[in-house]
Amino acid sequence: MRKIEFYVSPDGKVKVDEEGTPITKEFTESERELTEYVANLIKNQYPEAFNALALEYRASKPNKSFFLYLIVHRFIRCNFGKFDGLTYDIEGNVLHIEDIACPLKWRNDCPLKDIVCRPKPFGLTSREAEVAKLSSTGRTYEEISEELGITHSTIKNTIQKIKEKLHLTSSKDIAKLIIATL
Structure with missing residues (x-):
């Protein structure tokens, strides 16, 4: 089972720590396999958040890997910003959403509040x-x-x-x- 912890460093970079890997690394566009994995989890479990971010970054859609990276990066910043050590942010196919301070606090009226940040899960009946x-x-x-x-x-x-x-x-x-x- 894959276990992943994301956090935002003091300099604003998204870091990723994966169980079984000896080092913490920066989450960048070159992390394609990880990006696709997380994008699929978001799309399946939080379709409203995924669709809102896809609309937000639609200009990048022709470059699929960059488009998915932007979606995943923003979702991480809005939901996994703390290095808490209590649980992994992702365990297998389960996302553990955290209650964090808005990374876009300069946008007092973020139109994606409660859609991307603290999203409603799944799309179940x-x-x-x-x-x-x-x-x-x-x-x-x-x-x-x-x-x-x-x-x-x-x-x-x-x-x-x-x-x-x-x-x-x-x-x-x-x-x-x-x-x-x-």
Whole structure:
């Protein structure tokens, strides 16, 4: 499982620390594989944020790698600015959004506030979000089905749909994602 910590250094550069790598490095456009990995996570789990940033940087779209880098770089600055050491910002396919001071504080009325910074997760239906939330509390499929008045197999199928939509591999990842976004 991939574990990554991002932070913004005092000089304003985005740094990346990945478990298993001996050095901290600057996050630059040359980090293409990492950029694509994070861009896909953002696109799948925070589609509204991804689309808003794609619109913001649309002039760079012809250069796909630079376009994705701009989206990922901004998302990192708005959501992973602290080096906290408590949890990794990315664990596998789960993003742990942090509550940080706005890096664009000079823009008092940032139009992307609450869209890119502290974004709303996923794009799940209300029922899927409800099942995901109940699942994240440790309830069994039986307990969830009883609480919602739907069948055990419907809960199981809904959990499977959630994993597919969010590109997660386990119910444990759903719980981590839900807890990270509360």
